[in-house]
Every structure is written in C-alpha cells, then in structure tokens.
Amino acid sequence: MGEIGFLGIGIMGKAMAVNLLRHGFKVTVWNRTLSRCDELVQHGASVGETPAAVIKKCKYTIAMLSDPAAALSVVFDKHGALEQICGGKGYIDMSTVDADTSSQISQVITSKGGSFLEAPVSGSKKPAEDGQLVILAAGDKDLYDQVVPAFDVLGKKSFFLGQIGNGAKMKLVVNMIMGSMMNAFSEGIVLADKSGLDPHTLLDVLDLGAIANPMFKMKGPAMIKNSYPPAFPLKHQQKDMRLALALGDENAVPMPVAAAANEAFKKARSLGLGDHDFSAVFETLSK
Numbered sequence: 001m002g003e004i005g006f007l008g009i010g011i012m013g014k015a016m017a018v019n020l021l022r023h024g025f026k027v028t029v030w031n032r033t034l035s036r037c038d039e040l041v042q043h044g045a046s047v048g049e050t051p052a053a054v055i056k057k058c059k060y061t062i063a064m065l066s067d068p069a070a071a072l073s074v075v076f077d078k079h080g081a082l083e084q085i086c087g088g089k090g091y092i093d094m095s096t097v098d099a100d101t102s103s104q105i106s107q108v109i110t111s112k113g114g115s116f117l118e119a120p121v122s123g124s125k126k127p128a129e130d131g132q133l134v135i136l137a138a139g140d141k142d143l144y145d146q147v148v149p150a151f152d153v154l155g156k157k158s159f160f161l162g163q164i165g166n167g168a169k170m171k172l173v174v175n176m177i178m179g180s181m182m183n184a185f186s187e188g189i190v191l192a193d194k195s196g197l198d199p200h201t202l203l204d205v206l207d208l209g210a211i212a213n214p215m216f217k218m219k220g221p222a223m224i225k226n227s228y229p230p231a232f233p234l235k236h237q238q239k240d241m242r243l244a245l246a247l248g249d250e251n252a253v254p255m256p257v258a259a260a261a262n263e264a265f266k267k268a269r270s271l272g273l274g275d276h277d278f279s280a281v282f283e284t285l286s287k
C-alpha cells in the first residue's frame with residue numbers, strides 16, 4: 001500500500017497508528033498538538049508538519065478526529081488536506097461525524113480528483129490497540145478495496161455499506177443505543193445499591209443473563225468504584241447522541257429514551273466530566 005498518512009493522534013488515532021506500525025506499515029503522522037507525535041516517532045513513525053504535507057507524501061491518508069468541526073477544519077483550513085489532494089490519492093475519514101459533514105468532505109476531495117471513504121469504527125481504546133475494531137465504511141468502493149490490507153490490521157471485521165453517509169449513520173445508530181444502555185445500566189447500579197443490594201452481585205447476575213454484554217462487564221466494576229479512566233471520552237459520546245438525535249429529527253423518528261440519555265450526558269459535561277470515560281454519566285445519579 002505504500003506509506004500511510006495519519007491525521008489525529010488522540011486516544012484512538014494513537015492506538016491505530018501504533019498498530020499499523022507494529023504490522024510493518026510505514027506511517028507519517030500529524031496532530032494539531034504536534035508534540036503528541038513524539039511518542040509515535042519512538043514507534044517508528046515520521047511526522048508531517050501539516051495535513052497538507054502528509055497528503056503530499058502519502059498515497060492514502062487516514063483521519064481520526066474528535067468531531068465534525070475538527071474533521072472539516074483539517075480538510076478546509078490553511079495547510080489542510082484539500083491543498084494537496086489530487087488524482088491517485090485516497091482520503092479515509094474514520095472520525096465519528098454526521099452524514100452531512102462526511103458528504104461535504106467527500107464532495108471537495110472528489111472535486112479535486114481524489115477518492116474518499118468514510119470509515120467510522122465501533123470499538124474503543126483496547127480494541128484499537130488489539131486490531132479488533134469493527135469498520136463501517138462507505139463511499140468509494142475502489143478505494144475500499146485498496147485499503148483492505150490496512151483495515152485487516154485495524155479491525156476484526158469491515159463492512160462496506162454503500163453510498164457516503166451510510167457509514168456515518170450506522171455508527172450514530174450504534175452509539176445512540178450504547179449511550180442509552182449506559183444510562184439504564186447506571187440507574188440499575190444505583191437502584192441496586194440504594195435498595196440494599198450488592199452492586200457486584202448485580203453485575204454477576206447481569207453477566208449470566210440475556211442482557212450480558214462486554215460493556216457492562218468491562219465498565220461495571222470501575223463504575224462501582226467511581227473510576228472512569230477515559231477510553232471513550234464522555235464529550236464524544238454526547239456529541240454522538242446529539243448527532244443521532246438530529247438524524248432522528250430528519251427522519252421523524254421519536255427517540256425519547258435517547259433524548260433523556262443525551263440530557264444526562266449534557267449534565268455530566270456541565271459537572272466537568274467531559275474528558276472522563278462516558279461511564280462517568282453514572283456520577284449524575286450517584287451524587
């Protein structure tokens with residue numbers, strides 16, 4: 001595949017870029033806070049000074065950025081990706097954004113002759129470190145086929161979902177369900193505790209029944225200890241609830257459960273918990 005560019009070395013970008021390096025890919029990284037690239041250099045990465053410099057050097061560039069504003073800024077701003085994109089180059093945005101943002105990026109990349117794929121992921125920090133993500137790609141099928149070797153390293157399964165927007169929408173639906181589940185789970189732990197039950201026993205019971213899932217199993221014990229080391233930052237989960245609710249508006253889908261969950265995440269942000277793991281929404285109930 002040649003050298004891969006990687007824009008955005010946050011929790012996910014760092015894990016994904018390191019994983020590519022471990023599997024023998026050459027990777028050139030850029031991050032807005034450039035000093036965060038230092039650790040990647042120790043793993044063998046090169047550094048590009050700007051998104052444009054990375055695109056110029058690499059045939060394929062992956063972006064993993066916080067939100068729609070960041071994804072747009074890295075493409076459109078001065079020294080952004082758009083300045084160097086051209087025929088023969090592919091841009092793959094793996095950030096979680098809405099379909100409209102993804103379409104805007106697709107339009108400008110393709111108008112300059114480049115090819116574009118949106119490819120948000122399910123799975124968090126640990127699956128990213130272990131190459132166990134689930135990749136939800138849509139857009140240019142030729143580009144998808146070309147980057148399958150990288151997706152095979154990053155993920156345990158890739159879906160190609162057709163036209164631009166379908167990957168973004170699938171990701172938002174999944175995270176809307178996840179955010180609602182996290183709120184129900186939090187309420188259950190507090191209810192068990194306040195009504196005189198041992199929350200650890202609740203976790204054991206849940207894990208043996210029809211609603212057992214990796215999220216409850218992984219996050220539950222830490223939540224009971226009021227510990228929320230960030231794997232998936234709460235501010236990003238609230239962004240995803242907000243974007244999913246907007247998708248619900250567009251399609252006239254009533255989503256009262258998701259709307260209530262969004263309010264809880266907003267409350268958690270107002271308490272200063274945005275940079276904690278999204279399981280910190282538990283604090284809105286236990287305080």
Ligand SMILES: NC(=O)C1=CN([C@@H]2O[C@H](COP(=O)(O)OP(=O)(O)OC[C@H]3O[C@@H](n4cnc5c(N)ncnc54)[C@H](OP(=O)(O)O)[C@@H]3O)[C@@H](O)[C@H]2O)C=CC1
Nearest residue numbers: 008009010011012032033065066070095096124231232236
């Ligand atoms: N963490 C997770 O479990 C998962 C996250 N995601 C999604 O992946 C994306 C990245 O998440 P994650 O790595 O956790 O987030 P982080 O907050 O750890 O990293 C965000 C990245 O975006 C960069 N960034 C933010 N704003 C801008 C901007 N205006 N211009 C340029 N760069 C910017 C940050 O740069 P800087 O270092 O300078 O701040 C950083 O590299 C998000 O869309 C998230 O929803 C998807 C699946 C799982």
Ligand SMILES: O=CCCC(=O)O
Nearest residue numbers: 096122123124175232
């Ligand atoms: O977007 C974040 C998803 C986190 C997860 O799938 O565990």
